[in-house]
Amino acid sequence: MANGLRVATERMHGVRSVALGLGIAAGSRLEPPEIAGVSHFIEHLIFKGSAVYSAWDIARIFDDMGGEPNAATSKEHTVVHARFLDDDLDKAFELIAEMVARPTFVDLDQEREVVLEEVAMYEDSPPELVHDDLAEVVFREHPLGQPIIGHSETLARCDLAAVRAYHHIHYVNPGIVVAAAGNVDHEHVCELAERHFRPEPGAVVPRPELHPPGPRHAASFREKDTEQYHLCLGGPGPRRSDPERYAVFVVDTILGGSWSSRLFQEVREQRGLAYSVYSYYSLYADAGLTKCD
Numbered sequence: 001m002a003n004g005l006r007v008a009t010e011r012m013h014g015v016r017s018v019a020l021g022l023g024i025a026a027g028s029r030l031e032p033p034e035i036a037g038v039s040h041f042i043e044h045l046i047f048k049g050s051a052v053y054s055a056w057d058i059a060r061i062f063d064d065m066g067g068e069p070n071a072a073t074s075k076e077h078t079v080v081h082a083r084f085l086d087d088d089l090d091k092a093f094e095l096i097a098e099m100v101a102r103p104t105f106v107d108l109d110q111e112r113e114v115v116l117e118e119v120a121m122y123e124d125s126p127p128e129l130v131h132d133d134l135a136e137v138v139f140r141e142h143p144l145g146q147p148i149i150g151h152s153e154t155l156a157r158c159d160l161a162a163v164r165a166y167h168h169i170h171y172v173n174p175g176i177v178v179a180a181a182g183n184v185d186h187e188h189v190c191e192l193a194e195r196h197f198r199p200e201p202g203a204v205v206p207r208p209e210l211h212p213p214g215p216r217h218a219a220s221f222r223e224k225d226t227e228q229y230h231l232c233l234g235g236p237g238p239r240r241s242d243p244e245r246y247a248v249f250v251v252d253t254i255l256g257g258s259w260s261s262r263l264f265q266e267v268r269e270q271r272g273l274a275y276s277v278y279s280y281y282s283l284y285a286d287a288g289l290t291k292c293d
Helices: 038-048 055-064 086-101 108-123 126-139 160-170 186-196 245-255 262-270
Strands: 006-011 017-024 070-073 078-085 176-182 233-237 279-283 288-292
Touching (some): 017 086, 078 086
Antiparallel strands (some): 233 288
16 A cells, blocks of 8 residues: 555455454564563553553443454564454454554563563473463574563563663564455455554665574573473474475474374373374574474
């Protein structure tokens, strides 16, 4: 669009609902190491309100329309999304646009405590923590080895100035994709995108430096006082656009991607050695990660 946004829609006949999402090119691999976790922190803060709508307004209006708003942060993107009836599209779009483009970042210190509790909960969960340990070992100093949630000490550095600066750089129109599916009209969604996102002449989307890490043999161990061991094996895989990714999909399904997979059948069903055993993959712009746990 003229204001830099990209809009993708799919009309689904026979439904009266809409799924709306805004994808932003802001994730943990783009963060300065000293404020690691700021993308995830902003994901929380945008629900605290804008100049037009308070946090209570956002919660109340979505509840009134029976909507389901949520957000998620990955290593390369942040997404804010909601589901609601088609009659509520205009209001839901306005709310999400205000949250994404014009947050006020109120109650920053209070929300930081919430995120720090999330970090503490995460660090108390070895089944979750082991995957960050693996990524750190495989990717080493590469930004993809940085945890999405950040660390307590880096989150403490995310003051209002740092948060505003990061938002100003990354939450710009050329880095935002509007996607909608359901009972939607493409032209109407484009009109909403034009109405609620002001033009940003000269805005540039920061892109990560693409340089996949080389393979190596390494191991990492973390001791915690729990009743179980958690073992995760993995290594570099194909990037998101690599034609070999299709072969990875097949191998993953055979190895540990389903109940009939070899890992599940042998380790759990035949030997009863573990409750949870599986494999999966993560695909990024310049690299990938294949894992079994």
